[in-house]
Amino acid sequence: MKKIGVLGTGIVGQTIGAKLLELGYIVMLGSRTSDNEKAGEWVTKYGTNALQGTFNDTVAFGEMLFNCTKGEASLDILKSCDKKHFSGKILVDVSNPLDFSKGMPPILIPELCNTYSLGEAIQELLPDTKVVKTLNIVTCSVMVNAHTSGGDATMLVAGNDLEAKSQVSELLHQFGWNDIMDLGDIRHARSTEMMLPVWLSIYLTTQNATLAFKIIR
């Protein structure tokens, strides 16, 4: 597996894309249009293994996919792509269902909280895809370099497919994560998405985004 499609051209997509290039993958960054300016700058910066395309191009291209779109838009974006391109692939979902409509700090989108989650909604939308929820509990610089947080933090993983979680965990190791905890099936995406409020509370207190959680057990 050499080709990875990263959906989303924001700071999360760009950071994960750059890390994957560093690890030797060919990476396409996907956005609404094929000539997205931010993706274009990213491609120019990172050279020959860095590509850009529409969301649909990116899903078709990647042998593995990363959802780095804003949580509030993720489902619509995924629905806009041709379903057949997702079939059998691993989709790593790093997004969070944040609702900024009520001001700061954001709440979670109520219908994707407590009794459901964005991770589950994506899995339900794409039943032939192996959705793995992970990395959503840290900021993107920590996602791709666990040591940025300054300690041996824990990364949580949830998904229905063991082999997919195993492959994603290998990537997580390459991102610097040595303490990886598999919480079980995709329903446990609820738990990890519900850690965002405390992440936000801590960030608002410390003004330091490079925090991470160590599960002491």
Add this chain to the structure above:
Amino acid sequence: MKKIGVLGTGIVGQTIGAKLLELGYIVMLGSRTSDNEKAGEWVTKYGTNALQGTFNDTVAFGEMLFNCTKGEASLDILKSCDKKHFSGKILVDVSNPLDFSKGMPPILIPELCNTYSLGEAIQELLPDTKVVKTLNIVTCSVMVNAHTSGGDATMLVAGNDLEAKSQVSELLHQFGWNDIMDLGDIRHARSTEMMLPVWLSIYLTTQNATLAFKIIR
């Protein structure tokens, strides 16, 4: 301050009560009736500084209060007590708004989740009381002995009154907590209560309840 009222005679109330006795406090354990059997056994076990009473007796008795009742019952129990007894006192709220009605694992009570919390609801019910939300992110054996989790875990605190949080933090130190983080006002009770789902996911995975969270920052 020598007299502490602990509301709730379950394992949480009994454990916190026993720790407070060990620290030299006089402790009343409160329940619906003045002759509650579990409280009676606890009083017999712990001797002269251990008392029992109704919830109302306990609120009247304590110079500081602990809410160790089940989250689904907390508001009704607090409403059933004479409001004047709460006035000016610190109420340490260690409860969580768990809803077991949909099966295991519990969800959070929807109306006390995401945009509100049990901690805030208690503060709104008792505006003259200094509610401090803390300890709710660990099991009770870890609450009173942070080292039980096997590491230098973090305890989160939220509440509107700085002096109250300072007094409670001194108690937390005596419970073994060395890394205490003040998240701000009582609205941040939302964040800490929303950590319960991930606590439950981890517990279901490890079958080990003595877990705790270290915030690496």
